[in-house]
Amino acid sequence: MTTYSSSFHAVEWRNQALHLLDQRVLPHQHLIHEYTTATDVADAIRDMVVRGAPAIGIAAAYGYALDALAGRDLEAAYRVLAESRPTAVNLFWALERMASLGTSDAHTLVAEAKKIHDEDISANLAMGEYGASLLSDGSRVYTHCNTGALATGGHGTALGIIRTAMSDGKIEQVYAGETRPWLQGARLTAWELMQDNIPVKLVCDGAAAQLFRQGKVDWVIVGADRITANGDVANKIGTYSLAVLAKHHGMKVMVAAPLSTFDMTLTSGNDIPIEQRSTSEVTSLNGQAIAPTGCDAINPAFDVTPAELIDAIATEKGLIMKPSLETVALLVNS
Template identity: 55%
Template sequence: MSKADSVRAIRWEADQLLLLDQRRLPQEELILRLGDYREVVAAIRNMAVRGAPAIGVTAAYAMALAAREAAPYPDWRERLRGGAEQIKAARPTAVNLAWAVDRQWTLAEQMGAGADVATTLLQAAHDLLEDDIAANRQMGAFGASLMPDGGVLTHCNTGSLATGGFGTALGVIRAAVAAGKALRVYADETRPWLQGARLTAWELQKDGIPFSLNVDGAAAALMQQGLIQAVIVGADRIAANGDAANKIGTYALAVLAHYHGIPFYVAAPLSTVDFAMAHGAGIVIEERPPEEVTHCAGLAVAPAGVQVRNPAFDVTPAALISAIITERGVARPSFAASLRELRGA
């Protein structure tokens, strides 16, 4: 077990949801203690918790809190439905959020009375957290053999902080290191929230895994210099055909990897695959506030009043993806067939 695998960004304690506030890292390890589902919605929207699997688990706990509030009332179903809609609306792109809310709602609908719904949904959230950690470890086992001896480029944060624990793409890297691979990670800083600089670097440093932090614009030069042998990223939503939405800048890395003949891997649980969405053109891309671009660490870095485009994600076409690593195995093109096969496994 790596040291960073002991990091848990999501916990339940004393009837409250505890979240490690990822906006404050690495300078401060601040724990948010949330007892109201509306506070959890705000934490998701404001990026205190981020990463598709982590958002999904957090949403499941938010549903448990909403159920606890609704349970004493005769119209508890209507009240819980209203809470579910608020939780779903927190962030539109990551499919894990809606998936977890729908899963909890299905359980609630089966309840005959409101008395036990909160207990049932809370246990389901605990189970989902443990399932996510187990899935990440299995994903790592499947993906480790794909990792080279040499340089591996990654983007955003896909580790313990972005999941229940262990991580998706970073979990694959951890598993590869544990298996004896001599790799070095090149971590994109990942503007505008700097998840690579603040979070991935923090986790890799705790692990003692060799790494370098680089600005996003350096990726092409690193590939040109022969320093990168593979790229591995996570995903927030994957369409049925394999098109993958991930943190803005991922598509550019896939194009660069294709040009340089470097394999490009996506690591994500099957819950991230939206089998109802035929291709990536249907994925809603969240547009975030302009201040995230015009300011850095609270300081203005652009002229006042400048117009901003700030999409949080982009979509990488399946044709640029070498393989998708899941907890049930590795999917390869054609992804429409291979993902469906893994889903039925």
């Protein structure tokens, strides 16, 4: 594996089994679950034990390898894993890469899953350098959801940029949006940044506009679950509104994502399937009802930010400035 120093691992392969840090109970509990079947890994992805597009792809690759180790039907393993989450393209990219080897040899498939994991860490470190190069000294950054070591193989995408920029002495303050309804910003991002002694202040999602109006933010930096050929970005619900606010207030928006997040088969964000999750995630909190009994709700897990609202996309191959069909293709196909 690429050298990466962290006090925790969201995804780890040990003793011929997959170990996942349960992100549903962080930061107050530190539980690690062991998985030995693709079906159980699919359940872990669906139930948000593991989340974040790159981490989901890595977990799926290991899940596929697990069924190879046990001599189970790999076509069935592919199907059950592919059905776990519909929006994050890294999931399908990883499964296709595993299946394209055309083998059921467990040693080969475990090695490939480990390679996918290792490459993700290397990609995060590279995009961290590219993204941080755009920041000035004393930068104040707003981020949304969780895009750190918990959401990836290690280091992170958007948080990877923040980590690198912090080590370069460029970060003055990070604001973490709470990210309803799963509160990944409050539970995960704030925790991660505090582990690395990066100055972070938690912000209610609805307070972002006032923060921007006061001129306290220079960059919005987020991750992505799928990027289409024209540079439209699907990310955690709430990203689109942040990009609109940033545009209005003259702030810049950067998206951080590995090349595996790009879906060049889709022309625009209009074609991205948006996962609709249980309404109970909106009407309750930690199992406690917060809305009237019988109250209906909507719960899209993602939204789409048009390319024209994005100033830069940082990848492991370099920066895409002012994303468009032309600029995306220039980098992705190079």
